[in-house]
Amino acid sequence: MITISLTKKNMLLGACGLFILAVVGIGLFFLYLNFAFPVKHATGTHLAVPDQYTDCVTCHTKVSAQVTQDWREAKHGVTLVKCVVCHGEPDGKGSIPFMATPDPKLICSRCHDPAVVRMEAKYGNSADCYSCHAYHQNPVHSNAYETRVPTTQTTLDQPGQGF
Amino acid sequence: MKLSRREFLKGAAASTALAAIGLPGVAAAAEAETKWVKGVCRYCGTGCGVLVGVQNGKAVSIKGDPNNHNQGLLCLKGAMLIPVIYTPDRILEPMIRRNGKGSELEKVSWDEALDFAAKRFRDTISEFGPNAVAYYGSGQALTEESYLANKIWKAGFKTNNVDGNPRLCMASAVGGYTTTFGKDEPMGTYYDIDNATCFFIIGSNTSEAHPVLFRRIARRKQFNPDVKIIVVDPRRTNTSRIADLHLHFKPGTDLALLNGMAHVIIKDELDDYRFHGRHCVFKDNDGSERTFEDYKAFLAEYTPERVQEITGISAENVVKVARLFAESPNTLSLWCMGINQRSYGVWANNLIHNLHLLTGHIGRLGASPLSLTGQPNACGGVRDTGSLSHLLPAGRVIANEKHRNEMEDFWGVPRGTIQPTIGHHAVALFGAMATGDVKAVFIHCTNPAHTLPNLNKYTPGLQKAFIVQTECFHDAETTKYADVLLPAAFWCETDGVYGCTERRYSLTEQAVQPSGNSRPVVNIMMDFAKRAGVDPKLIPFENAADIWDEWRTLSNGSPYNFYGMTRERLKKESGIRWPCPTEDHPGTVLRFVRGEDPLVPADHPEKVFFYGNPNGKANILFRPYMPPFEPADADYPFVLTTGRVIDHWHTATMTGQVPELRKAYPGAFVEVNPEDAARMDIRNGDQVVLETRRDKMTFPAKVTDTCMPGLVFCPFFDKKKLVNRLFHDAVDNISKEPEYKICATKVYKQV
Numbered sequence: 048m049i050t051i052s053l054t055k056k057n058m059l060l061g062a063c064g065l066f067i068l069a070v071v072g073i074g075l076f077f078l079y080l081n082f083a084f085p086v087k088h089a090t091g092t093h094l095a096v097p098d099q100y101t102d103c104v105t106c107h108t109k110v111s112a113q114v115t116q117d118w119r120e121a122k123h124g125v126t127l128v129k130c131v132v133c134h135g136e137p138d139g140k141g142s143i144p145f146m147a148t149p150d151p152k153l154i155c156s157r158c159h160d161p162a163v164v165r166m167e168a169k170y171g172n173s174a175d176c177y178s179c180h181a182y183h184q185n186p187v188h189s190n191a192y193e194t195r196v197p198t199t200q201t202t203l204d205q206p207g208q209g210f
Numbered sequence: 211m212k213l214s215r216r217e218f219l220k221g222a223a224a225s226t227a228l229a230a231i232g233l234p235g236v237a238a239a240a241e242a243e244t245k246w247v248k249g250v251c252r253y254c255g256t257g258c259g260v261l262v263g264v265q266n267g268k269a270v271s272i273k274g275d276p277n278n279h280n281q282g283l284l285c286l287k288g289a290m291l292i293p294v295i296y297t298p299d300r301i302l303e304p305m306i307r308r309n310g311k312g313s314e315l316e317k318v319s320w321d322e323a324l325d326f327a328a329k330r331f332r333d334t335i336s337e338f339g340p341n342a343v344a345y346y347g348s349g350q351a352l353t354e355e356s357y358l359a360n361k362i363w364k365a366g367f368k369t370n371n372v373d374g375n376p377r378l379c380m381a382s383a384v385g386g387y388t389t390t391f392g393k394d395e396p397m398g399t400y401y402d403i404d405n406a407t408c409f410f411i412i413g414s415n416t417s418e419a420h421p422v423l424f425r426r427i428a429r430r431k432q433f434n435p436d437v438k439i440i441v442v443d444p445r446r447t448n449t450s451r452i453a454d455l456h457l458h459f460k461p462g463t464d465l466a467l468l469n470g471m472a473h474v475i476i477k478d479e480l481d482d483y484r485f486h487g488r489h490c491v492f493k494d495n496d497g498s499e500r501t502f503e504d505y506k507a508f509l510a511e512y513t514p515e516r517v518q519e520i521t522g523i524s525a526e527n528v529v530k531v532a533r534l535f536a537e538s539p540n541t542l543s544l545w546c547m548g549i550n551q552r553s554y555g556v557w558a559n560n561l562i563h564n565l566h567l568l569t570g571h572i573g574r575l576g577a578s579p580l581s582l583t584g585q586p587n588a589c590g591g592v593r594d595t596g597s598l599s600h601l602l603p604a605g606r607v608i609a610n611e612k613h614r615n616e617m618e619d620f621w622g623v624p625r626g627t628i629q630p631t632i633g634h635h636a637v638a639l640f641g642a643m644a645t646g647d648v649k650a651v652f653i654h655c656t657n658p659a660h661t662l663p664n665l666n667k668y669t670p671g672l673q674k675a676f677i678v679q680t681e682c683f684h685d686a687e688t689t690k691y692a693d694v695l696l697p698a699a700f701w702c703e704t705d706g707v708y709g710c711t712e713r714r715y716s717l718t719e720q721a722v723q724p725s726g727n728s729r730p731v732v733n734i735m736m737d738f739a740k741r742a743g744v745d746p747k748l749i750p751f752e753n754a755a756d757i758w759d760e761w762r763t764l765s766n767g768s769p770y771n772f773y774g775m776t777r778e779r780l781k782k783e784s785g786i787r788w789p790c791p792t793e794d795h796p797g798t799v800l801r802f803v804r805g806e807d808p809l810v811p812a813d814h815p816e817k818v819f820f821y822g823n824p825n826g827k828a829n830i831l832f833r834p835y836m837p838p839f840e841p842a843d844a845d846y847p848f849v850l851t852t853g854r855v856i857d858h859w860h861t862a863t864m865t866g867q868v869p870e871l872r873k874a875y876p877g878a879f880v881e882v883n884p885e886d887a888a889r890m891d892i893r894n895g896d897q898v899v900l901e902t903r904r905d906k907m908t909f910p911a912k913v914t915d916t917c918m919p920g921l922v923f924c925p926f927f928d929k930k931k932l933v934n935r936l937f938h939d940a941v942d943n944i945s946k947e948p949e950y951k952i953c954a955t956k957v958y959k960q961v
Contacts (some may be wrong), residue, residue: 077415102874122432125451126425127417131870132286141870142293157273158283 103130153175227624231522233314239936248275248784249718250708251288252350252701255583255708256280256420258288259784262721264700269295269722277784278716279400285421287859290868294700295725297867299683299695302726310672315695320727324734327652327678327694328741334650334676335743336366341629342649344371347597348656349379355654355731356587356597357761362735365621366744368632370608371648373599375656376588377636378663381945382550382828383581384593386559389944390567390821390829393605393769394593395842397801398542398578399712399787403427405576408538409439410531412464412562413548413951417448418856420546420582428452438534442467443548444851445881445923446917455531458918459521461499462838463847465554467528468561469835470517473509474532475568481536482570486830489818490567493829494644499831508832514583521833536569540576547584547853551950555942557833564619564830573803573818580696583711590709595768599633603761604768608632620764621748625781635946637939639665643671650676652738653688654731655698660687660861664904664946665932666940678738680731683863698731699724706732706754707780710873713801715775716785732757766791769809769822800960838952840903841942842920848886849921850936852899855952858927878928880909882957883921887913889957897960900924905935908960922957 091131107115107130118124125131133154149155155164155176166176246261259278263271272292274282291755304323305315318326334342347356347361356374361374366471387394403409403426417424431452442464450456459467475481492500514525527843535541543566549558563579571577581588596603606613614628633644639661642648648671662668672691679692682700689695702721709715724730736749751757755777765788766773772788774795780786787797789809800806802820810819820828844847857874858865865871880898882890892898899913900922909924909931917923924933936955941948 074888080301122425122428123429125448126421127286127448128421129857129874132289133873136870136873140292142868157271157289160273161276 148177215361222442224587239341244271245545245704246273247702247719248781248947249721249869250278250586250710250785251284252291252294252864253287253586254420255424255585255588255711257586257708257712257714257716257785258284259716260284260288260421262292264721267722268715275784276612278713279712279785280422281663283422283425286856286872287865288422290870291701293869294864294867295702295722297683299685299867300679300700300725300728301695302685302728303697304696304727305321305692307894309691311691313443314566315692319935320729320737323696324738324741325696327696328743329737330676330693331652331678331738331742333365333652338649340367340369341371341633341712342647343367343369343677344373344634344642344648346636346639346651346653347372347374347592348654349374349376349583349592350587351591351655351731352597352704352718352754353587353591353709354706354757355735356591358732358735358749358751358757359597359652359654359900360595360597360603361621362739362744362749363741364602364628365618366626366739366748367621367742368629369631371598372597372633373636373639373796373838374592374597375636375658375661376585376592377598377945377947378551378661378950379547379584379947380550380581380593381590381598381635381947382552382555382559382765383583385556385942385945387564388582388822389556389831390560390563391471391802391820392824392828395589395713395770395801396578396580396711397573397803398580399714399799402427402540402542402576402578402580403430404541406430406542407434407437407576408534409437410442410535410541410543410565411440411449411453412442412543412545413558413568414544414546414582415443415445415447415449415548415853416544416546416582417451419584419854421856423582424449437546438538440534442531444849444918445853446915446918446920448856455527455534457523457527457531457568459523461851461921462552462841463521463835464549465561465833466512466517466520466835467523468533468558468565469509469512469833470514470521470528471532471535472561472564473517474513474514474529475536475749476506476509478536480533481568485570485572485818486567488816489820489827490830491825491827492832496835505830508697508834512520512835524955535565535571540574541566541569542576543579544582548951550581550945551947552952553839553940553942553949554833555947555949556900556944557816557831557836558913560831560833563828565831567828567934573800575800580711586710586792587708589711589713590707590715594709594765599635599639602628604765604770613660619699623748625626635941637668637941637946637948640668640671642825643675644668644673644897648675651678652682653677653679653692654735655680657686657861657863658690659691660929660932661926662935662939663937663950665935666905667939680734682728683867685929686861686863687932696734697726697728697931698734699728703728704730704732704754707758707886713787713798715772715780717777717780717955719781730754735858758764771809837927840938840954842954846902846956847920848955850902850953850955851923851951852926852933852937853923855925858925860927861929866906875925875927878909878933879912880957881912881914881917881923883917883919884915885919886922886957887911892959899956899958900936901956902936902937902938907931907933907936922955 133149135141135143140144246262246789249260251258251260258280259275261273262269273282276282303317307313308328345359384394439453440455441450442457444458444461492505494500514528517528518525543562555871566572566579602617618625677692678694680696680698703724705720732754740746771791774790774792790797798807804810804814804817857871894913896911897908899908926933937953
């Protein structure tokens with residue numbers, strides 16, 4: 048007969064084993080869920096295109112709604128300066144490197160060079176623009192225009208809008 | 211150093227990115243060595259100034275030119291222009307099809323390719339006469355290229371078969387300006403955007419087609435929310451996002467709206483009697499002079515109620531928009547292809563001018579009818595140099611003997627060299643190729659196998675005629691038909707002038723050496739022409755700068771006077787607006803205005819002087835409402851329209867090379883209104899068939915309320931789905947511009 052001595056070490060091992068089993072179990076459960084109930088969008092299927100990497104908004108409206116909404120209602124959104132222009136492409140194969148936080152020297156200066164130079168002259172060489180200009184609020188991604196209701200649509204919950 | 215997995219991944223990504231030197235944007239890593247070369251964006255008619263960053267002879271980055279009108283800003287296409295230069299898709303060697311169409315393109319030497327092309331042109335001319343050859347150019351060609359081609363074909367080969375894609379895009383705007391004001395090109399500039407108090411945007415999706423201009427309009431609205439923006443468009447595009455009033459109407463009925471607005475303006479006595487009484491004459495449709503009372507009688511039928519019946523815009527809104535237009539201190543009209551690409555495009559243009567003349571919203575900062583251009587050099591390169599089948603340089607026309615003689619004298623060819631009859635316009639040219647009347651064509655910098663209307667009818671012409679093509683990208687559909695394919699130096703690999711919407715000429719300087727074996731097109735053309743038998747004395751140029759100097763000299767004394775824009779000056783300054791007669795002249799903002807326009811005498815008794823017309827007055831023309839060529843009917847109940855998306859430009863031969871832009875819209879789609887979609891059970895991504903009287907095609911659906919019910923939209927950039935096969939080829943009677951914007955179609959879900 049095997050006796051299990053409840054030493055401290057064994058307890059730890061058991062707990063670890065249980066934890067791993069639980070993690071694997073939960074993982075398998077979600078895997079099963081994915082197979083059994085594939086994700087469907089409210090208004091139908093995605094646009095039938097294999098590699099729509101740069102239609103960021105469609106998904107980001109759901110996964111980071113606030114940021115997307117901020118962008119959409121700010122100057123960059125109204126004038127359709129899309130995500131990839133500053134952030135690059137997630138797969139890194141775009142024409143600029145993928146950056147969650149764009150480097151102002153590389154990215155912002157492409158359009159706002161005069162402003163970057165002006166600010167540097169005023170406040171010296173700062174590590175980035177964002178310590179003062181919070182990038183998901185004023186002024187990059189903020190409410191810029193009074194009238195900004197493009198269509199009768201008032202929500203962002205339609206996929207494939209392509210902004 | 212301890213790194214979390216996430217930090218490690220981030221670091222790895224950054225270092226990989228940095229290692230890939232040559233990618234634009236990474237350039238600042240070695241900023242000190244970057245040389246910035248001034249130029250103009252390659253894409254749209256906005257004509258934004260750019261600076262190309264060059265390291266070790268390679269273009270690595272791009273930024274906006276802060277001194278040009280765009281104030282350093284670029285749209286997403288312009289910001290990603292560099293990868294286009296180094297795409298593997300570039301044509302780098304001359305190629306010929308020795309065994310005719312369908313055979314393989316074979317790499318050959320420049321000499322062989324040019325001789326092969328020139329011999330065919332020589333033989334064709336000697337056997338069938340000069341009108342069996344033609345040139346089909348582009349609003350993207352450099353001014354020097356278009357001027358040179360015009361001279362080679364009209365005075366060298368002695369044929370007027372010189373036309374180009376501006377016929378498909380700007381011809382109606384040209385017709386509008388010339389019939390109303392006597393001379394082409396707008397009187398306003400982009401400054402008007404900063405000063406207008408009311409924007410009347412009709413038939414233009416400025417937001418996607420001219421993003422940097424749209425930003426300027428939005429900025430005006432942001433700083434002064436009282437500024438009114440009216441957008442009139444059957445599609446509620448992103449442009450309408452900043453609009454106070456969006457009007458959608460039955461496609462093709464806007465002529466009735468414009469006349470209805472004039473009706474309301476006169477009825478409410480909002481017209482500027484002092485202005486039109488002094489500076490305008492009223493003319494009937496046949497050109498005979500009429501009075502203001504006649505005009506009132508002509509407008510009598512366009513009551514708001516009648517306009518509502520025709521257009522679907524409520525009578526109340528017709529009155530509202532007319533009052534906004536007239537009562538605002540400075541009204542600026544902006545329009546583009548929605549007005550131009552129409553079977554009554556010139557008339558629609560005239561009607562917009564009418565409103566401005568009637569209310570006196572013209573000749574002041576902020577008050578102007580400003581036609582937006584689609585291509586970067588349709589204005590400067592093609593309209594001004596007269597590189598169309600009925601024009602000669604600087605506003606001259608072929609039909610006028612005096613004009614022909616002036617050009618013959620200037621070019622040093624015997625009088626009578628230039629044919630008195632006009633050549634084939636674009637659509638007719640491809641028709642003539644199909645019938646065999648035109649046998650050899652030189653195509654430069656454009657993609658007609660993708661862009662012609664009713665394509666199925668015109669591809670046989672491309673199949674039949676001998677095609678010499680100067681092109682940068684294999685991706686262009688037309689290369690399939692090319693017998694001789696000559697590699698052209700791209701954009702900043704050569705130097706030349708672009709002239710944008712606001713009469714502004716800007717120089718793109720050469721930043722890098724031409725890729726591979728490609729050459730500047732002016733050199734290709736001259737070499738080809740000499741081999742094809744054109745007198746070398748006619749083209750005594752070394753490079754583009756020499757051609758520019760000749761064209762500049764020719765402009766001196768004409769209404770297009772830009773004699774003051776020397777090459778040196780253009781290198782120093784970021785674009786200058788003509789008229790600019792002397793080197794110390796700063797360029798003109800308000801054309802036709804005393805004290806502003808150097809061509810208006812300083813002692814002219816009136817403030818405004820429309821010197822384009824012999825009587826010094828502008829015409830208010832009686833243009834009745836006419837329906838589109840093919841309205842929707844019982845059999846084909848939907849209206850199909852086409853246009854651009856912001857990510858792609860024209861046929862995507864350039865934007866298709868940029869990964870981000872390609873992936874943003876990998877393919878064409880059809881926009882369907884949710885109401886229509888619900889009725890037909892169409893959902894996002896479903897395959898939907900569009901069937902017109904010409905052809906039928908299938909597209910994935912995009913259900914959105916951008917289009918009004920009864921209207922579907924399909925962009926035209928996708929070469930796998932040549933949507934132009936669906937459109938008819940009816941052209942405007944005056945401008946010969948096809949009606950791309952409206953045709954009747956059936957829409958149903960594919961089963």
